[in-house]
Amino acid sequence: MALTTPEEEKQHNNNNGCHMNLAISHYCTGEPQTNLSAVINHYVHTLNHFNFRNLGYPTNQNFDYDALTPLLQFHLNNAGDPFVGSSFRLNSTSFEVSVLDWFANLWDIQKNKYWGYVTTGGTEANLHAILVGREQFPDGVLYTSEDSHYSIFKIARIYRMQCVVIKTLISGEIDCADLKATLLHHKDRPAIINLNIGTTMKGAVDDIDLVIKTLEESGFRRDRFYIHCDAALFGIMLPFLKAAPKIISFKKPIGSVSVSGHKFLGCPIPCGVVITRSEYMNASSRDIEIIGSRDATITGSRCGHAPIFLWYAIKKKGSIGIQNEVENCIANARYLHNRLSDAGIGAMLNEHSNIVVFERPLDHEFSRRWNLACQGNIAHVVVMQHVTIQMLDSFVIEFLHKRSFSRFQDYGSFQPLCIAKQVGTANCSCSMHNLYHDCAC
Amino acid sequence: MALTTPEEEKQHNNNNGCHMNLAISHYCTGEPQTNLSAVINHYVHTLNHFNFRNLGYPTNQNFDYDALTPLLQFHLNNAGDPFVGSSFRLNSTSFEVSVLDWFANLWDIQKNKYWGYVTTGGTEANLHAILVGREQFPDGVLYTSEDSHYSIFKIARIYRMQCVVIKTLISGEIDCADLKATLLHHKDRPAIINLNIGTTMKGAVDDIDLVIKTLEESGFRRDRFYIHCDAALFGIMLPFLKAAPKIISFKKPIGSVSVSGHKFLGCPIPCGVVITRSEYMNASSRDIEIIGSRDATITGSRCGHAPIFLWYAIKKKGSIGIQNEVENCIANARYLHNRLSDAGIGAMLNEHSNIVVFERPLDHEFSRRWNLACQGNIAHVVVMQHVTIQMLDSFVIEFLHKRSFSRFQDYGSFQPLCIAKQVGTANCSCSMHNLYHDCAC
Numbered sequence: 054m055a056l057t058t059p060e061e062e063k064q065h066n067n068n069n070g071c072h073m074n075l076a077i078s079h080y081c082t083g084e085p086q087t088n089l090s091a092v093i094n095h096y097v098h099t100l101n102h103f104n105f106r107n108l109g110y111p112t113n114q115n116f117d118y119d120a121l122t123p124l125l126q127f128h129l130n131n132a133g134d135p136f137v138g139s140s141f142r143l144n145s146t147s148f149e150v151s152v153l154d155w156f157a158n159l160w161d162i163q164k165n166k167y168w169g170y171v172t173t174g175g176t177e178a179n180l181h182a183i184l185v186g187r188e189q190f191p192d193g194v195l196y197t198s199e200d201s202h203y204s205i206f207k208i209a210r211i212y213r214m215q216c217v218v219i220k221t222l223i224s225g226e227i228d229c230a231d232l233k234a235t236l237l238h239h240k241d242r243p244a245i246i247n248l249n250i251g252t253t254m255k256g257a258v259d260d261i262d263l264v265i266k267t268l269e270e271s272g273f274r275r276d277r278f279y280i281h282c283d284a285a286l287f288g289i290m291l292p293f294l295k296a297a298p299k300i301i302s303f304k305k306p307i308g309s310v311s312v313s314g315h316k317f318l319g320c321p322i323p324c325g326v327v328i329t330r331s332e333y334m335n336a337s338s339r340d341i342e343i344i345g346s347r348d349a350t351i352t353g354s355r356c357g358h359a360p361i362f363l364w365y366a367i368k369k370k371g372s373i374g375i376q377n378e379v380e381n382c383i384a385n386a387r388y389l390h391n392r393l394s395d396a397g398i399g400a401m402l403n404e405h406s407n408i409v410v411f412e413r414p415l416d417h418e419f420s421r422r423w424n425l426a427c428q429g430n431i432a433h434v435v436v437m438q439h440v441t442i443q444m445l446d447s448f449v450i451e452f453l454h455k456r457s458f459s460r461f462q463d464y465g466s467f468q469p470l471c472i473a474k475q476v477g478t479a480n481c482s483c484s485m486h487n488l489y490h491d492c493a494c
Numbered sequence: 495m496a497l498t499t500p501e502e503e504k505q506h507n508n509n510n511g512c513h514m515n516l517a518i519s520h521y522c523t524g525e526p527q528t529n530l531s532a533v534i535n536h537y538v539h540t541l542n543h544f545n546f547r548n549l550g551y552p553t554n555q556n557f558d559y560d561a562l563t564p565l566l567q568f569h570l571n572n573a574g575d576p577f578v579g580s581s582f583r584l585n586s587t588s589f590e591v592s593v594l595d596w597f598a599n600l601w602d603i604q605k606n607k608y609w610g611y612v613t614t615g616g617t618e619a620n621l622h623a624i625l626v627g628r629e630q631f632p633d634g635v636l637y638t639s640e641d642s643h644y645s646i647f648k649i650a651r652i653y654r655m656q657c658v659v660i661k662t663l664i665s666g667e668i669d670c671a672d673l674k675a676t677l678l679h680h681k682d683r684p685a686i687i688n689l690n691i692g693t694t695m696k697g698a699v700d701d702i703d704l705v706i707k708t709l710e711e712s713g714f715r716r717d718r719f720y721i722h723c724d725a726a727l728f729g730i731m732l733p734f735l736k737a738a739p740k741i742i743s744f745k746k747p748i749g750s751v752s753v754s755g756h757k758f759l760g761c762p763i764p765c766g767v768v769i770t771r772s773e774y775m776n777a778s779s780r781d782i783e784i785i786g787s788r789d790a791t792i793t794g795s796r797c798g799h800a801p802i803f804l805w806y807a808i809k810k811k812g813s814i815g816i817q818n819e820v821e822n823c824i825a826n827a828r829y830l831h832n833r834l835s836d837a838g839i840g841a842m843l844n845e846h847s848n849i850v851v852f853e854r855p856l857d858h859e860f861s862r863r864w865n866l867a868c869q870g871n872i873a874h875v876v877v878m879q880h881v882t883i884q885m886l887d888s889f890v891i892e893f894l895h896k897r898s899f900s901r902f903q904d905y906g907s908f909q910p911l912c913i914a915k916q917v918g919t920a921n922c923s924c925s926m927h928n929l930y931h932d933c934a935c
Contacts, residue, residue, distance in 0.1 A: 089809055090561055096586075096802075097564045103583045104568060110582050112569045120531055122563045123538045125762050127545060128553045141551050142544045142865050145537075173614040176794035184652060203782050204794050211625060211792075213654045253784060315795065321566050322763065323795035341644050343694060343867045351652075353617035353645050354756065354764035356797075361537075368530055424583050426784045 105439055108448060109426035111286045111408075113319030114439040118362060129357020133346025134338065135170050140345025149360035155367055156326050159292050160310050162303035169328035170350050171314065171360045175285040176204040178311030178327035180351045183208050183247065185309055185333050186279035190243035193279065196235065197247035198227040200254060202283060205247050214245070223477040224403055225249075225257025229267045236271040243277045244268065250284035250291070250301060250310075254428050255401070256408030256435075258287065261305055280307040285325075286435075288312030290407070293376040294383070297405050308333065314359060317378075318366040319438070324359035378438050382407040386436040389445045396453055399472045399482035407436040412470045412482070416455045423448055431475045546880055549889060550867035552727045552849075554760030555880040559803060570798020574787025575779065576611050581786025590801035596808055597767050600733050601751050603744035610769035611791050612755065612801045616726040617645040619752030619768035621792045624649050624688065626750055626774045627720035631684035634720065637676065638688035639668040641695060643724060646688050655686070664918040665844055666690075666698025670708045677712040684718045685709065691725035691732070691742060691751075695869050696842070697849030697876075699728065702746055721748040726766075727876075729753030731848070734817040735824070738846050749774065755800060758819075759807040760879070765800035819879050823848040827877040830886045837894055840913045840923035848877040853911045853923070857896045864889055872916045 104114050133139045135149040149171050157167045172178045179202070187193060195216045197205045209216035217239070220231040227248065236244060246268075248259040261282065268278050284291070284301055289312060291300045301310055314324035338349030370378065386407040393400040393411050400411035413432045414420050425432045434440070434448070456469075471483035478486045545555050574580045576590040590612050598608045613619045620643070628634060636657045638646045650657035658680070661672040668689065677685060687709075689700040702723065709719050725732070725742055730753060732741045742751055755765035779790030811819065830850045831843040841852035854873045855861050866873045875881070875889070897910075912924035919927045 089806060093561055093564070093806075097568075100565075100568045100570075100584060107582075107584065110571075112571065112584075114569060116567075116569075118566055120534055122566060123534070124541075125559055125563055125566065126557075127541050128555060128557075128756055128760065128762055128764075129541075130551075130553065130756075130764055140862070140865070140867065141548075142862075143541060143548065143553075173618075173793055173797070174795040176792075177614075180792075202794075203780070203784075203789055207780075207789060212652065313795070315569055315571070319569065321569055322797050322799060323569075323571055323793075339644070339648075342869050343644075348644055348648060351617075351621075352614055352764075353643075354615040354754070356614070356763050358763060365530060365534075421581070421583075424581070426581065428783050 103424070105444070106422065107424045107437075108434045108440060108444070109420075109424050109432070111313075111316045111435040111437060113315075113317055113437045115437075116319035116321075116366065118321065118365065121358075121361060121365060124358060124361060127357075129361075131171070131355040131357045131360065132353055133341065133344045134349045136168070137347045138345070143357065145357040145360050148364040152360050152363045152367065153326065153328065156288075156312070156328055159289070160301050160303055160328060161299065162328065162330070166331055167303070167328050168331040168334040168349070169326060171355070171363065172311075172325040172327055172350075173352055173356065173359075174315070174323040174325045175202070175283070175311060175313040176208075176325075177351050178313075178325040179204050179247075179281070179283055180208055180211075181327045182281040182283075182309035182311055182329060183212065183214075183245065184351070185329050186245040186281055187212055187214060189279050189308070189333060190245055190277075193243040193245040194239045195245045195247065196232065198249060198252070198259065200225045200252040200257065201247060201249055202253050202285065205283070221252075221257070223475075224401075225252040225255030227259040227264065229260070229263050232264065233267050233271050236268065236273065240272055243279070244273055246278060246280045248280060248282050250282050250287050251403065251406060251408070253285075254408075254426075254431070254433060255410050256287070256403050256406035256433075258291070258300065258403070258405060261300065261307065265306060275306050278306075282307055282310045284310055285313045286316045287405070288326075289317040289375065290379045290382070291405060293372070293379045294405055295376075295380075300405075303328075303330070314363050317437075318363055318370075320359060320362040320366070322356060322359050322362065324356065324363065326363075382436050382438060382440075385440060385442060385445065386434075388442060389434060389436060389449070392445065392449045396449060397469070397482050397487075398452070398456070399469060399476060399480055399486075401476035401480040409434045409436065410476055412472050414452060414455060415470075419451065419455045429475065430470050430472045544865070546885070547863065548865045548878075549875045549881060549885070550865050550873070552754075552757045552876040552878060554756075554758055554878045556878075557760035557762075557807065559762065559806065562799075562802060562806060565799060565802060570802075572612070572796040572798045572801065573794055574782065574785045575790045577609070578787045584798065586798040586801050589805040593801050593804045593808065594767065594769065597729075597753070597769055600730070601742050601744055601769060602740065603769065603771070607772055608744070608769050609772040609775040609790070610767060612796070612804065613752075613766040613768055613791075614793055614797065614800075615756070615764040616643070616724070616752060616754040616766045617649075618792050619754075619766040620645050620688075620722070620724055621649055621652075622768045623722040623724075623750035623752055623770060624653065624655075624686065625792070626770050627686040627722055628653055628655060630720050630749070630774060631686055631718075634684040634686040635680045636686045636688065637673065639690060639693070639700065641666045641668075641693040641698065642688060642690055643694050643726065646724070662693075662698070664916075665842075666693040666696030668700040668705065670701070670704050673705065674708045674712050677709065677714065681713055684720070685714055687719060687721045689721060689723050691723050691728050692844065692847060692849070694726070695849075695867075695872070695874060696851050697728070697844050697847030697874075699732070699741065699844070699846060702741065702748065706747060716747050719747075723748055723751045725751055726754045727757045728846070729767075730758040730816065731820045731823070732846060734813070734820045735846055736817075736821075741846075744769075744771070755804045758878075759804055759811075761800060761803045761807070763797060763800050763803065765797065765804065767804070823877050823879060823881075826881060826883060826886065827875075829883060830875060830877060830890070833886065833890045837890060838910070838923050838928075839893070839897070840910060840917060840921055840927075842917035842921040850875045850877065851917055853913050855893060855896060856911075860892065860896045870916065871911050871913045
């Protein structure tokens with residue numbers, strides 16, 4: 054899709070911050086109208102405009118599910134346990150089990166050793182996994198790093214669990230020194246550990262092996278800890294990276310892994326996958342006669358379309374296709390990181406990551422235009438499949454242009470934001486740290 | 495769609511109880527295949543076969559969203575608070591707010607007095623509503639009737655809440671005498687009450703006014719109780735029933751109402767709506783910078799398509815259309831109830847309900863063929879929009895035919911199941927209670 058100018062873009066934006074034409078809302082009130090098609094057409098036009106400008110969120114916009122449109126005429130519902138089936142016959146549990154088997158294989162766990170399901174997204178997957186952990190250790194303490202997804206802190210509150218927040222390194226990885234000190238402080242209670250593979254903002258991958266070592270060194274035997282790996286985006290990517298070892302593997306003493314379905318694979322509907330060890334599930338589910346199944350999931354009625362989207366994406370791409378996409382995203386992320394660094398913009402890119410972190414643009418309209426995700430002094434671009442070199446070039450050129458006119462341009466000398474606290478002095482381009490680099494002290 | 499014979503049906507069934515051709519599963523493994531379209535076509539054919547045989551589940555199969563197929567090319571995500579908007583621009587929060595306003599109006603609460611969102615289904619709506627209640631009263635006791643949806647008991651366990659199960663009347667309604675005795679037993683702690691509008695199996699509507707009176711008589715002032723109304727199916731139907739007074743209304747001291755979106759309105763994807771009072775939400779949500787919104791929902795990423803389906807259905811049907819559909823479903827349910835009763839089959843139909851309860855067919859294949867939902871000695875038919883008089887006639891004729899060959903036909907005298915315990919002696923046709931009716935004693 055051709056990129057538009059900022060002036061053209063303005064015509065598509067409203068002024069209330071909700072980023073969509075709220076004029077559609079009045080169509081919903083009152084009696085039937087004849088212009089439903091006009092509203093939908095207008096909406097599709099607006100979406101088309103935004104679709105390939107998404108740089109800040111980890112959603113793959115490059116998908117084509119036209120072949121699945123006939124399924125839109127059915128209500129598909131996978132209520133219950135996908136392995137038990139359901140008495141509601143319009144289900145897609147066969148596709149679901151196929152998808153689960155694929156992920157189980159990807160993460161090194163045998164078919165008869167795992168249980169899992171396709172969730173409504175990463176949060177439900179985390180909800181399920183941490184509940185499994187809590188059911189194993191009802192008085193366990195939940196440990197998670199300060200860079201964890203916001204759902205984890207919400208889940209702790211919902212589940213009435215004590216949650217201890219662990220510091221992170223500059224990269225965003227969990228700080229195992231702080232973890233150890235904290236574990237020792239609570240050594241009388243089992244540990245439920247949420248690990249980020251990787252973090253939402255910086256794409257940092259917590260070191261599973263080092264965390265296990267830390268647990269052992271702190272006196273936690275394997276029957277006194279439960280590890281959940283929140284691998285929302287990287288759960289699919291890492292296993293296909295030639296340069297990465299088997300980071301995610303059930304051969305390690307982990308309890309569960311979750312991933313989002315709409316992120317790397319791409320899906321119209323948010324969805325996710327959670328895989329855990331089957332031994333944990335046998336005690337914590339309940340047969341429900343009315344659905345002819347077992348209630349072992351957080352939600353009840355579950356989307357039957359999402360597993361088919363995932364099945365189709367996995368099948369269509371194939372292993373080689375996925376591997377190529379992963380490598381391309383990583384390569385393009387490196388390209389962006391280099392371009393930003395070369396242009397004197399503070400930036401950071403973790404190993405095995407497609408998330409480029411950099412100083413937050415001060416022009417709000419520019420951030421909205423590129424749909425950036427921002428946090429404090431930093432922003433990030435997640436280089437997904439729809440993000441091309443051409444887009445990245447346009448983005449950097451425009452960023453530099455906007456930056457040169459920023460309000461920090463006083464007295465003829467440009468003053469970039471200091472982001473050393475977020476990305477380290479080596480990656481910061483503010484006047485103080487830039488000077489520091491130059492003197493190589 | 496033409497109905498098929500049991501023999502034709504058999505060709506569509508597999509033998510493993512999962513009701514779908516599991517042969518598709520092998521397509522998911524290995525490298526790309528060229529026959530994805532063939533698998534989808536086969537699946538669509540199978541679904542078509544089942545689609546209009548669903549009698550046992552409250553899903554409206556009569557919908558047509560062909561006009562919305564262009565939306566399948568976008569990932570739409572309403573992460574965050576629909577009223578705050580989101581920095582992820584591919585959202586449908588405008589449609590969502592329109593849908594929420596419609597429900598708020600339906601249930602008598604002003605726009606500036608409510609908060610809500612479109613959920614992934616009835617369970618998430620209940621999860622949210624009961625959490626709101628628990629946040630109001632952290633040490634509250636959860637009361638719910640024994641006929642409640644299975645999600646309620648799961649939620650109590652997940653939320654670590656004390657849950658007290660209240661007996662029901664024969665109709666399935668909550669027994670307010672038992673509720674009162676139980677409330678008095680726990681009068682030192684606030685009450686969080688889940689009411690069923692109506693129950694999953696019998697379609698019984700708990701009497702909100704009587705429950706409020708019972709609370710007051712038991713010494714619970716309005717600042718010491720929270721009522722959630724789980725109106726999964728009837729939340730849309732009751733307000734459109736001429737014969738029903740304003741059963742669901744926020745003018746009563748209730749805290750929240752939930753409804754499923756895929757049930758009465760019909761939707762390919764499971765979804766739901768929860769509406770609560772805005773005063774409860776201000777304290778229990780958290781701003782999340784990375785999504786440019788407020789985290790006030792159970793799930794994180796939320797389906798952007800579901801609100802558009804709901805918006806489209808509401809808009810296309812209009813109030814008169816919905817009212818006609820409700821009255822037609824109720825009328826057809828009465829027709830089925832009369833036909834079963836006239837044929838000597840024990841059956842029950844609650845007032846304002848489209849759920850006909852009757853003795854469980856003993857032929858398992860017959861139950862599967864009509865996709866019946868069964869529980870103990872009873873089964874039910876939920877008369878939704880796709881259920882025609884012709885279907886009901888076929889069903890009754892086949893049921894009578896199967897029944898006459900059942901294993902209870904010994905010594906020349908037929909022995910129907912006794913279901914007096916479930917539906918009352920007046921609705922039971924077993925030999926003992928039938929005799930009782932005849933003698934009018």
